[in-house]
Amino acid sequence: MSSSTNSVATPPSEAARAILVGVDFGRDASFDATLDELALLAESAGDTPVARVIARRKAPDAALFVGSGKADEIKLLVQAHEAHTVLFDQAISPAQQRNLERVLGVPVADRTALILEIFAARAQSFEGKLQVELARLQYLATRLVRRWSHLERQSGGIGMRGGPGEAQIELDRRMIDDRIKATKERLKKVQRQRSTQQRARQRNGVFRVSLVGYTNAGKSTLFNSLVKARTYAADKLFATLDTTTRSLYLEQAGASVSLSDTVGFIRDLPHKLVEAFRATLQEAADADLLLHVIDAASPVLDEQLAEVEKVLAEIGAADIPQILVYNKQDMLEESQRPRAPQDWIERDGGVRTPRVFVSALDGTGLDVLRAQIVEAMRGQNVGLNLHDLAPTDGAEDPEDAAADLAPSTEQQARA
Numbered sequence: 001m002s003s004s005t006n007s008v009a010t011p012p013s014e015a016a017r018a019i020l021v022g023v024d025f026g027r028d029a030s031f032d033a034t035l036d037e038l039a040l041l042a043e044s045a046g047d048t049p050v051a052r053v054i055a056r057r058k059a060p061d062a063a064l065f066v067g068s069g070k071a072d073e074i075k076l077l078v079q080a081h082e083a084h085t086v087l088f089d090q091a092i093s094p095a096q097q098r099n100l101e102r103v104l105g106v107p108v109a110d111r112t113a114l115i116l117e118i119f120a121a122r123a124q125s126f127e128g129k130l131q132v133e134l135a136r137l138q139y140l141a142t143r144l145v146r147r148w149s150h151l152e153r154q155s156g157g158i159g160m161r162g163g164p165g166e167a168q169i170e171l172d173r174r175m176i177d178d179r180i181k182a183t184k185e186r187l188k189k190v191q192r193q194r195s196t197q198q199r200a201r202q203r204n205g206v207f208r209v210s211l212v213g214y215t216n217a218g219k220s221t222l223f224n225s226l227v228k229a230r231t232y233a234a235d236k237l238f239a240t241l242d243t244t245t246r247s248l249y250l251e252q253a254g255a256s257v258s259l260s261d262t263v264g265f266i267r268d269l270p271h272k273l274v275e276a277f278r279a280t281l282q283e284a285a286d287a288d289l290l291l292h293v294i295d296a297a298s299p300v301l302d303e304q305l306a307e308v309e310k311v312l313a314e315i316g317a318a319d320i321p322q323i324l325v326y327n328k329q330d331m332l333e334e335s336q337r338p339r340a341p342q343d344w345i346e347r348d349g350g351v352r353t354p355r356v357f358v359s360a361l362d363g364t365g366l367d368v369l370r371a372q373i374v375e376a377m378r379g380q381n382v383g384l385n386l387h388d389l390a391p392t393d394g395a396e397d398p399e400d401a402a403a404d405l406a407p408s409t410e411q412q413a414r415a
């Protein structure tokens with residue numbers, strides 16, 4: 001016991017030990033048997049993963065999600081590790097959750113609940129808080145039964161025949177519905193204000209660049225290195241929830257663009273949560289250019305890339321020009337690193353998309369990235385005086401540079 005009365009540091013609140021469970025149903029080729037992401041989510045929520053369990057089944061068990069044998073195995077692990085909670089990688093139904101909690105003797109949560117918890121802890125702006133509140137209320141509305149049985153157990157209400165008071169549940173549901181309605185209205189008001197501000201910005205004709213990408217890809221770190229601002233970057237999932245926008249001066253263009261850092265994307269983002277955050281994501285969708293940041297050191301970068309593309313399509317941002325920014329090059333072996341600091345790939349519909357290889361941490365490739373943003377501005381012919389642009393190879397006269405602008409891909413091909 002080392003508790004000193006004069007200690008300024010907050011007492012180390014004991015992190016909850018968590019058992020991680022994933023079920024492979026065999027039909028999902030992308031099943032990640034490592035549960036690494038769930039572990040990161042757990043850590044981001046303040047838990048400490050102590051053991052992992054992978055189950056294989058054809059279909060979820062109606063009552064327990066996993067088989068009863070697996071449930072027993074998990075229970076033994078809970079006891080052996082004195083775990084406080086069991087976290088499931090997939091969404092489990094309220095009934096399954098209730099049954100599992102009864103069998104395992106500890107609270108059970110799934111990815112959705114974890115993500116909600118993290119979002120709730122991180123939301124900073126009024127709008128962000130309202131969005132989280134809305135998502136939580138909606139999640140809660142589906143879990144009412146469980147909550148009441150939980151309370152019943154706590155108060156030792158065994159023998160309350162007729163269940164945990166249907167009338168009570170009905171009352172509670174109505175209260176929640178009212179709060180959902182009120183929260184939606186407040187949110188709408190805030191969002192209306194924001195879009196007015198946004199339109200005002202647009203009228204200024206500023207070229208808007210948004211950072212998008214999977215959570216933890218390094219968007220905030222890149223944002224900071226580019227604008228030298230200090231935005232919270234951390235090895236946690238969803239470190240950023242609110243959109244931060246700063247002006248970024250590009251010497252080559254002799255102009256400033258606005259650069260926005262946004263919330264990270266993640267696979268299976270709970271539907272309600274996406275809905276709640278749609279407005280924030282929408283801001284990304286209103287950009288002129290997306291810097292799609294990719295963790296080049298991730299073993300599952302292709303899946304992450306596909307997931308981000310999926311969400312971008314959902315919010316109507318699929319057609320916004322992108323620069324693929326392969327970040328964290330410093331973490332790669334020499335032999336894995338690309339030879340050129342940038343190249344091009346063909347994507348759907350033959351769109352040539354630039355790829356830039358950077359390290360937001362040590363600054364490698366950021367000049368190339370800046371130059372590429374300027375190229376994109378030239379390509380779109382917006383927001384800046386073209387004659388102010390320095391020629392790419394330094395030898396052209398501005399007249400030729402302007403003539404080269406359309407089609408932009410040809411210009412880019414020369415680079």
Ligand SMILES: Nc1nc2c(ncn2[C@@H]2O[C@H](COP(=O)(O)OP(=O)(O)OP(=O)(O)O)[C@@H](O)[C@H]2O)c(=O)[nH]1
Nearest residue numbers: 215216217218219220221234238239240264360361
């Ligand atoms: N080695 C290395 N680490 C990096 C680099 N860029 C970011 N990181 C680290 O990756 C982690 C995540 O970085 P963030 O900038 O918070 O990532 P993000 O994309 O903003 O994450 P969310 O806001 O959670 O979506 C942090 O620990 C960073 O220090 C890089 O170029 N190299």
Ligand SMILES: [Mg+2]
Nearest residue numbers: 219220239240
């Ligand atoms: Mg961030």
